[in-house]
Amino acid sequence: MRPPASAARPPRACASIDAVRPQLGRRTEGPRTPRRCPLSSVVWTGGVSFSVVIPARHASTRLPGKALADIAGKPMVVRVAERARSSGATAVCVATDHESIAQAVRAHGFDAVMTRADHASGTDRVAEAAALLGLAADAVVVNVQGDEPLIDPGLIALVADALREDAQAAVATAACPILRAEDFFDPNVVKVVCDARERALYFSRAPIPYARDAFAGRAASARALPPNLPALRHIGLYAYRVAFLERFGALERAPIEAFEALEQLRCLWHGAPLKVVRARHAPEPGVDTPEDLERVRRKFGE
Template sequence: MSQSTKPQGFTVVIPARMASSRLPNKPLADIAGLPMVVRVAQRALQSQASQVVVAADDSRIVQACKEHGIQALLTRQDHVSGSDRLAEACQLLGLADDAMVVNVQGDEPLMPPTLINEVARLLSERPEASMSTAAHAITSLTEFCNPNVVKVVMDARQMALYFSRAPIPWWRDGQTPAGFTALPTPAPLRHIGIYGYRVGFLALFPGLPPAPIETMESLEQLRALWHGHQIAVHVTPEVPGPGVDTPEDLERVRQLLS
């Protein structure tokens, strides 16, 4: 399918919660005069989504969105994960089981709209997949070995085989007593935290028992693989701008958008 082909209609849902141990009131953090969650929604509105909705856990987030013309829903505060919040938002929106939703994290104000489109397009092209996501090539050995950088390996059909914080694929012959000395070839892939879902699967997902590998790696997407669901992976040459997890990240993004 050509790059100009428009994906089937899809909804972007942006989960946003006020509680953050490292950055209190993160969704409302000011970035060049706008709350961060509004910045995220404005980026998503540049995609081909039929609608963009913020799923918030606090009325202050909903109010900030409405003040800037962004659609927002108030969801429960007791959700244990972003996917639970997404599932409730889909229910509130009355989306059909075969509808597609792209989850854009509320702390990704630099997410490329083109990448949102590609994740939606991939899911529409791969009916055997319950989810879609994205990755890009790793060019830094430090990044490859960093446990905070999630890696993904795929099969020949670009379906995810595994996600890990470990350096995968493990290059047996690239080892010395001091560790890896170079990157394997072809380049390993860094997972990008954007997901496409079919609404029917999203309703099912929170009820699936957590997987041992999910608990060990602290990676929720491993639950889908553990229970036999397939995740299609779009490999992009475009590296998204930094997300916001810490005050230092926030300052970096402020400088980029100032």
């Protein structure tokens, strides 16, 4: 838990990660003081100590070098790091495969570690970074994608704290309600179904849970979502216990993971409990195309 307000607060910028590394994974008892994370609509009440690792690779099929794309005078990856720092994270670090990204991050006061270029996923890159940083096995690490400069800092804290609330969960992620039928039937919108403990049962690009009776005899274009359908859109934000990250890379890729192209299914396939927290609304989309980049630049200019 977070120390009381009167206690000395630990450093928050990852430029001093050597100073905070021994603290990661330890909880300090004390009363919680509710506060609102900057730039956030989520009220954060304190909780588990956590660090943020931002995987940022240089190669990008649709937008090469996007991690360094300028947004209101700063590289995009730095904008992401600033949001992560506002979450209350003990440390923020960028894991990259390109020296130019590392230099840009350090120039703005954040830490960076160099990782291999051949990682198959962001999770694998975060796992290598956690090992390089020497984080404790019981530490909590949040994986924040390097192309999400509008991410809600409060959601980062909420996902991290989910691992305090569910001591048996190895991973935590987030979801929000699906309100439109076109999103429910869109394979690019990943759905998640949860059990009574708010743990993930399955993730899919298919429309799940499928309302058989409500959709019977209707063309897809004419289907409306029943008002009580628990349709949830997965948000690609993850918190991990470092002990699980150490094992993730050695886990065999799941057949369902290959078919759905969803790496989180590897966790479920191998029996790792995955906690899902609810966000009130869908997050701002990330940056995948030049059009996305211009949209974000306009947001920062408002």
